[in-house]
Amino acid sequence: MASELDNIELRPARRRFMQGAAALATTLIAPGVLLYKTGHAQGENEANAGNKDRPAIPRWGLLIDTNALSEADVDACVSACQREHGWSSDAGSPTDAQWIRKVHLTDKQSGQQTVLPMMCQHCADPPCVDVCPTGASFKRADGIVLVNKHTCIGCRYCMMACPYKARSFIHEVLQDQLAVAPRGKGTVESCTLCVHRIDRDGANAVPACAEAVNRGERKAILFGDLNDPDSEISQRLQSHRTTRLRADLGVDPGVSYQGL
Amino acid sequence: MRYLALSALLGWFACLPAAAAEVESSGFGAVVIPQPTKPGNASACVEPVDIMRRDHMKFLLHQRDATVLEGERDSKYSLVGCMDCHNATEPTETVVRYPDPQHFCAGCHLYASVKIDCFECHADRSLKQLQQGRLDLPLENLPLEDQPGSALLSLQTFHQQLGTSGGE
Amino acid sequence: MLLAILAAVGIGAAHHMDVEGHHISGMNNQVVWGLPHVFAIFLIVAASGALNLASIASVFGKIEYKPLARFSAVLSIALLVGGLAVLLLDLGRPDRLIVAMTHYNFKSIFAWNIILYSGFIVIALAYLWLMMERRFERWSKPAGMFAFAWRLILTTGTGSIFGFLVAREAYDSALLAPMFIVMSFSFGLAVFILLLLASFKLDQRELDGIHLQRLRKLLGLFSIGILYFVMLFHLTKLYGTQNHGFERFILLDGGVYTQLFWLFQIALGTLLPLFLLYAPRWQNSPKSLVLACLLIIQGGFAQLYVIIVGGQAFPLNIFPGYHVESSFFDGVIGTYTPSLWELLLGCAGLAGALLIALLVLRVLPILPQSLPGAKD
Numbered sequence: 023m024a025s026e027l028d029n030i031e032l033r034p035a036r037r038r039f040m041q042g043a044a045a046l047a048t049t050l051i052a053p054g055v056l057l058y059k060t061g062h063a064q065g066e067n068e069a070n071a072g073n074k075d076r077p078a079i080p081r082w083g084l085l086i087d088t089n090a091l092s093e094a095d096v097d098a099c100v101s102a103c104q105r106e107h108g109w110s111s112d113a114g115s116p117t118d119a120q121w122i123r124k125v126h127l128t129d130k131q132s133g134q135q136t137v138l139p140m141m142c143q144h145c146a147d148p149p150c151v152d153v154c155p156t157g158a159s160f161k162r163a164d165g166i167v168l169v170n171k172h173t174c175i176g177c178r179y180c181m182m183a184c185p186y187k188a189r190s191f192i193h194e195v196l197q198d199q200l201a202v203a204p205r206g207k208g209t210v211e212s213c214t215l216c217v218h219r220i221d222r223d224g225a226n227a228v229p230a231c232a233e234a235v236n237r238g239e240r241k242a243i244l245f246g247d248l249n250d251p252d253s254e255i256s257q258r259l260q261s262h263r264t265t266r267l268r269a270d271l272g273v274d275p276g277v278s279y280q281g282l
Numbered sequence: 283m284r285y286l287a288l289s290a291l292l293g294w295f296a297c298l299p300a301a302a303a304e305v306e307s308s309g310f311g312a313v314v315i316p317q318p319t320k321p322g323n324a325s326a327c328v329e330p331v332d333i334m335r336r337d338h339m340k341f342l343l344h345q346r347d348a349t350v351l352e353g354e355r356d357s358k359y360s361l362v363g364c365m366d367c368h369n370a371t372e373p374t375e376t377v378v379r380y381p382d383p384q385h386f387c388a389g390c391h392l393y394a395s396v397k398i399d400c401f402e403c404h405a406d407r408s409l410k411q412l413q414q415g416r417l418d419l420p421l422e423n424l425p426l427e428d429q430p431g432s433a434l435l436s437l438q439t440f441h442q443q444l445g446t447s448g449g450e
Numbered sequence: 451m452l453l454a455i456l457a458a459v460g461i462g463a464a465h466h467m468d469v470e471g472h473h474i475s476g477m478n479n480q481v482v483w484g485l486p487h488v489f490a491i492f493l494i495v496a497a498s499g500a501l502n503l504a505s506i507a508s509v510f511g512k513i514e515y516k517p518l519a520r521f522s523a524v525l526s527i528a529l530l531v532g533g534l535a536v537l538l539l540d541l542g543r544p545d546r547l548i549v550a551m552t553h554y555n556f557k558s559i560f561a562w563n564i565i566l567y568s569g570f571i572v573i574a575l576a577y578l579w580l581m582m583e584r585r586f587e588r589w590s591k592p593a594g595m596f597a598f599a600w601r602l603i604l605t606t607g608t609g610s611i612f613g614f615l616v617a618r619e620a621y622d623s624a625l626l627a628p629m630f631i632v633m634s635f636s637f638g639l640a641v642f643i644l645l646l647l648a649s650f651k652l653d654q655r656e657l658d659g660i661h662l663q664r665l666r667k668l669l670g671l672f673s674i675g676i677l678y679f680v681m682l683f684h685l686t687k688l689y690g691t692q693n694h695g696f697e698r699f700i701l702l703d704g705g706v707y708t709q710l711f712w713l714f715q716i717a718l719g720t721l722l723p724l725f726l727l728y729a730p731r732w733q734n735s736p737k738s739l740v741l742a743c744l745l746i747i748q749g750g751f752a753q754l755y756v757i758i759v760g761g762q763a764f765p766l767n768i769f770p771g772y773h774v775e776s777s778f779f780d781g782v783i784g785t786y787t788p789s790l791w792e793l794l795l796g797c798a799g800l801a802g803a804l805l806i807a808l809l810v811l812r813v814l815p816i817l818p819q820s821l822p823g824a825k826d
Contacts (some may be wrong), residue, residue, distance in 0.1 A: 039592050043599055072607035111777060116478035117784060126775040139778070140768075149617060155564060156546075162351065163585060170350045171403055175550050176542015178482035179560050185617035187766055187778065191482060191542060193473035199405050201362050206403030207471045208542030221353040267768055399545070 029232075080225065080247035081146075081165035082215055083276035084232070085255050085264065088138045090242035090281075095235045096124040099139045099243070102234035106216065107203035119190035119205075122231055136282065139231060139243075141190035141213035142167060142277035143267060150180035150189065159210070165248070165276055166215050174209040181210060185268050188212045218274045225253070248276060327367075328358040342400075361400065366408040380406040460798015463791045472542065475792050480784030481762045486540040489796030492637065493803055494567070494608060495630060496750075498601045499638015501526040501574065504581075508594025514661070517818035518646065519594075523578040523746045524810050525642055527571055532803025533637040534567055547594030559610045560778055566604040573597050582814070605634045612757065619696040620761030626685070629679035637750045638670035639665065640743040645804075649811060666739055670727040673746060677720050680753075692770075694704035698734060699764050699783070700756065707760035710752040719749015759786055 084196045091099075103122045104110050111118040122141040128134070144167045150159045151167065158173035169180075169189075181189045189212045196206055202218040205211050216229035225247055228236070232243035246255030264278040327334050330342070345359040357363075368386035369378060378384045380401040383392055386408075391398055400406075453711055477484040503522035507515040538544055577593040580586045609630030615621040643665055671678045676763040684701065687693040700707055723742040732738035768774065774781030811817060 034594075035591075040593055043591075043596060046596075047599070065794055114777065115473075116480055116779060117473045118479070120479070120778045123768075123776045123780075125780060127769055128773040128775075130771055130773055149615075151555075153558050153560060153614070155558045155560040156553040157558075158553075158647055160351070162353070164353075164455040168350065168427075172346055172350065173546075173553055174543065175546045177560065177612075178542070179558075181479070181482045181761065183615050183617060185766060186768055187479075187780065190479050190778055191472065193475075193478070194471035196403075199403060201365075201405040201409055204403035204405070208468075210405070210542070217353065218355065221355050268617075 041248065079163050079249065081249040081276065082220060083144065083246065083248040083255060084215070084229070084280065085167070085244040085246075085258055085278050085280065086138065087242050087244075088136055088279055088281035090240060091137065091139070093124070093137045095242060096137050096139045098234040099231035100124055102230040103141075103213070106200075107205070107214075108198070108200040109203075109205070117191075117193040119192060119211065121190070121211070138279065138282070140186065140188075140267075141277070142184075142215075143186050143214060143232070143273075143277045144213075144257060144275065146274035147272065149183040149185065149271075149273060153179050153183040155179065162217075164220075166217050166220070167212075168214055168217065169210050169212065171206065171209040171211070176208040177209065178210060185271055185273065206257035224251075328363070361404055362409060365406065369407045377407055452810070453801040456801035457798045458804055459629065460796070460801065461539070463794035463798070464544075467540070467791050467795070468544060468742065474789060476787045476789040477792075478786070480765075480779050480785070481759055481786035483758055483762065484786055484797075485755075485788040485792040486536050486795045487758055488751060489799050490533045490536040490540070491608065491758065492750055492754055492801055493529045494756075495605065495634045495805075496637040496641045497533060498530035498570075498605045498608075499634035499636065500529055500642050501597060501601055502635055502638055503642060504577070505594055505598040508581075508591050509598050518661075520578060520581055520816045521646065521649075521811070522642060522668045523574050523581065524814075524816050525645060525807050526638075527574045527578070528803045528807035528810070529638075529641065530567060530571060530574075531806060532799040534797030535802055539795060539798075540792075559607055559614050563604070563607045563611060566600070566607050570597075570600055570604055573600055580743075589640075601634075602631065605631045612761070617766060618761060618764075619687075619693055619767065620700075620757070620764055623683060623686075625679060625683045626757075627681065629676070632672055632675035632679055633750065635754070636669065636676055636746060639669050639672060640746040640750075643669065644743045644747075645807065647736065649808075649817060653817070662736065662739060663733070666727050666733075666742075669742065669746070670724055673720050673724055673727075676753075677716075680716075692767075695767075696764050702758055702799050704760060704763075704783075707756050707763065710760075711756050714752035715749050715756060718745050719752055723749070762786075778817075 028073055034208055044082075071194060099121050107121065109119045109121060111120050122139055125138055125140045125155055127136040127138070144165060146161075146165065148159070148167050151161050155177060156173045158170045158175070159167070160170060163165050176191065177212050178191050180192060181187075189210050191210050192205060199205055203214075216227065219227040219229065227245065229243070229245055232241070232245050235242045236244075241254075244255050244258060246253040248256060248259075250256060259278060262280055264280050265282045268276045270274075283425040329337070337441040342361065345354075345357055345361070348357065349360065380388055381392075384387055385406065387398065387400075475484065475486075501522055503515055504519035504526075506512050507519040538547060541547075541550075550564065554565075556562070573593070574597055577590065577597045578591040580593045606627040609627035612621040613623050613626035667753065684697060688697050698704075700711055702708060704711075723745045726732055726738045726742040726745070729738075763786060764778075765774075765781050768780065
């Protein structure tokens with residue numbers, strides 16, 4: 023008897039409660055959605071500012087010509103980055119950091135071989151930025167994807183999300199860090215596109231890897247402003263056939279490759 | 283009984299400062315009140331001393347965001363700038379590193395028991411010293427044999443090891 | 451006492467990892483999440499499912515489970531706290547917890563999970579309190595519904611931590627969220643039954659057979675549910691030729707991962723418990739129920755290990771159509787050997803959770819004196 027009465031009362035009460043719960047859930051999620059949309063829109067507005075004749079904010083990128091890079095050149099790139107930033111992978115240990123690495127490719131069908139350097143691709147829509155819980159992994163206004171190590175809690179989720187395995191986690195106490203590259207135990211790091219050089223020299227900056235392999239006019243690793251149609255990199259991208267890695271993912275990498 | 287316990291507790295708290303002072307002066311596990319060394323080369327810090335004492339952390343916290351998020355590197359509040367003055371020992375002297383109480387920052391921070399984690403990542407000495415160790419010179423000026431520290435790798439060593447471990 | 455020691459040792463291990471750096475753990479730049487995360491996610495998923503009993507009572511109106519509702523809530527909170535502790539202690543910078551609580555990237559499912567987990571603790575505590583305060587008895591139903599909805603979202607979020615990762619072949623699937631929900635039902639119920647039987651035995655209370663029968667059937671149902679989702683997940687992936695490498699890895703030649711999958715997850719973790727739960731000659735044997743629960747729990751650990759560690763061990767396919775070699779272990783299966791520190795940390799979470807549950811049971815009136823025979 024009691025249960026019957028309960029059932030009769032239950033339904034309208036349950037309906038009312040479901041409505042209330044839905045309203046509550048919407049109220050809880052709405053600020054987050056609003057924040058995201060405003061943040062996203064703000065970011066887009068900033069990037070598009072001054073789009074009329076010349077973009078006000080650059081987007082830095084690299085064009086790597088694998089045809090012009092020998093294996094020794096790629097080794098030199100890696101070595102240059104190591105000296106510039108103070109990391110090393112000499113131990114060959116799986117916990118070693120690696121900002122840029124030499125990759126050997128062998129075509130499965132034809133056996134043709136290529137060597138190329140690979141680093142953070144500085145995507146326009148970086149998955150690592152999407153998944154970082156604290157926002158430590160972020161994309162600067164000029165397109166460089168960085169880790170704000172002051173905010174990084176070392177959860178390594180960005181490392182799981184990166185399609186290019188660009189990120190490294192620092193597994194041990196470090197000493198003798200260089201002034202231009204603060205790095206420490208428990209945080210995540212990756213190629214910074216030599217941001218300290220870019221902040222100093224702007225469009226004339228040359229990242230360490232590029233500096234190691236560029237000889238005079240022949241620039242095997244070309245750095246420049248992708249937003250500027252008159253920059254050397256934009257012109258070369260227009261006139262040569264280039265590829266981006268895992269273009270199917272739609273993350274719009276800032277690094278392009280020639281000869282792949 | 284309750285009042286006895288309460289007064290004992292209050293008495294214990296009251297005695298703490300006196301005990302601390304005694305510990306200091308007695309030299310037993312003595313804590314030295316810091317006298318940070320003032321660098322010889324500069325006339326004054328970027329802000330007056332009393333402001334720096336109170337607010338240096340605010341400047342640093344604000345500046346670090348400006349540097350990382352916006353790329354501002356030439357501000358007077360840059361950490362590299364601090365170290366350039368405050369830990370700029372001559373190359374002939376021994377370098378003072380962070381946890382040593384002689385280090386400018388460590389002196390006060392150890393005394394005040396305020397743990398800082400800046401130097402877990404940042405270089406704790408001046409650019410000049412780093413350059414003395416040749417760590418910051420551009421690539422073409424860097425002699426192969428002059429490579430101190432575990433963070434660096436000479437091209438030679440790199441190639442050697444590449445021969446033995448080249449790609450798994 | 452043992453639990454307290456285990457918890458303390460584990461926290462010591464975590465501290466050692468924090469001081470030394472993660473190089474003493476087995477985790478590396480290829481497999482970034484390891485045994486601690488397996489433990490943590492198991493505890494979190496079980497926590498979500500442990501609240502099931504209370505929900506069955508409050509939300510679905512099965513009042514015969516009401517006496518067990520408080521214990522369900524307590525266990526749920528305890529397991530979640532244990533799981534969160536393991537997760538937080540494994541962070542590279544656990545001293546930055548305040549940063550994690552104050553800086554939110556709302557596009558990150560991980561950030562949402564942090565909110566969902568902490569919110570869940572608050573909601574479950576409120577629910578527990580409402581259940582215990584007689585004058586607020588009628589509020590326990592809406593609270594129960596809210597908690598039920600919240601934990602479905604929470605478990606969806608936990609599954610989506612992996613499901614939203616497009617880059618990895620092992621993840622990138624909407625199926626992971628409902629799979630985790632059914633896993634939560636199953637593991638949560640298994641842990642609940644085990645601890646219920648254990649605590650009743652410790653206090654020599656009566657537990658009648660009818661409840662056990664119902665719980666057996668539920669547990670069996672949930673196990674079948676997990677099997678369904680696992681099969682669907684792998685069949686779907688198998689259908690696409692691009693995933694054959696990954697599927698071969700898990701199902702055929704992945705070494706430890708293949709063993710864990712077939713032997714510990716499927717055979718011992720799903721099929722054998724189903725047999726024990728449904729076979730007629732063991733219907734009235736509490737021992738078979740206990741064994742089935744233990745098998746399901748170990749199957750859960752195996753499943754999470756395969757998902758979390760196996761999923762990372764399989765290399766990223768950055769250059770489709772090419773064989774890859776580099777000094778950063780591209781193109782090779784990631785190596786991972788759990789270290790003692792991680793095991794200690796994981797066990798600490800488990801021990802801590804059980805410790806909290808037991809302490810609360812001792813202090814507060816949570817368990818009923820005996821379960822009345824159910825009127826059907």
